[in-house]
Structures are given as C-alpha cells and as structure tokens.
Amino acid sequence: MKTYHLFLISLCFVLSSCGVLEPASYFGDTLATPTTSVDIYYSAHDVKKDYRVIGHLTCPNTGQGPVTKALVAKAKAVGADAIVITGNTIDSSGKSTSDTVTADALKYN
Numbered sequence: 001m002k003t004y005h006l007f008l009i010s011l012c013f014v015l016s017s018c019g020v021l022e023p024a025s026y027f028g029d030t031l032a033t034p035t036t037s038v039d040i041y042y043s044a045h046d047v048k049k050d051y052r053v054i055g056h057l058t059c060p061n062t063g064q065g066p067v068t069k070a071l072v073a074k075a076k077a078v079g080a081d082a083i084v085i086t087g088n089t090i091d092s093s094g095k096s097t098s099d100t101v102t103a104d105a106l107k108y109n
Helices: 001-017 064-078
Strands: 026-029 039-041 052-061 082-090 096-108
Touching: 026 064, 026 096, 052 064, 064 082
Parallel strands: 039 082
Antiparallel strands: 026 052, 052 096, 082 096
C-alpha cells in the first residue's frame, strides 16, 4: 500500500511539471491598451509596415511552441502589434546561449 501511495504522489509531481509555460520577461514601454492580435516575424526586414520598437522580450527556451506562445501573450499584454524574434542571447563571454530567446516588441505607426 505504501508503494502505491508513493507511486501516486510521484505521478502527480511528474504530471504537474508537464506543460509549465515560463513567462516572458519584458523591458520597455507598456501601452494603455492591450492588443488582441500579434504578428510574428523572424527578421526585421520582413516587416513591411512602418513601426517603432517599444521594448524587448526574453523567454526561457522551452521549445518553439511554448516560447512563441509566451512571447505573443506578453506582447499582447504590453500593447505590441508585432514581435520580431531575434534569436538566442549572447552571454558576457561572447558565446551564444540557447537557453533564452529574445524578441523585439513592435508598435505599428
């Protein structure tokens, strides 16, 4: 019976750790009105509208789907119209790290 309870407790811990979405961090301007839709770009050259960068986002790299979801959610909350995913960060030694993804938050003019 003890083994059964230990198994159930362990299973609960494993299941509760699955699908945890790390929130994106944001540094920049927060606009008064949140947006409901955010365009996603992977290069600033692809943005065909006039825009200004209102801030910068970072998110732990937990895979493309969860990262994109977290970045878009944060961008909506701060009032951005689009994000440009700029890639992985570079640490102080100049090495590229793959544990954090960065993006710019854009507001169309």
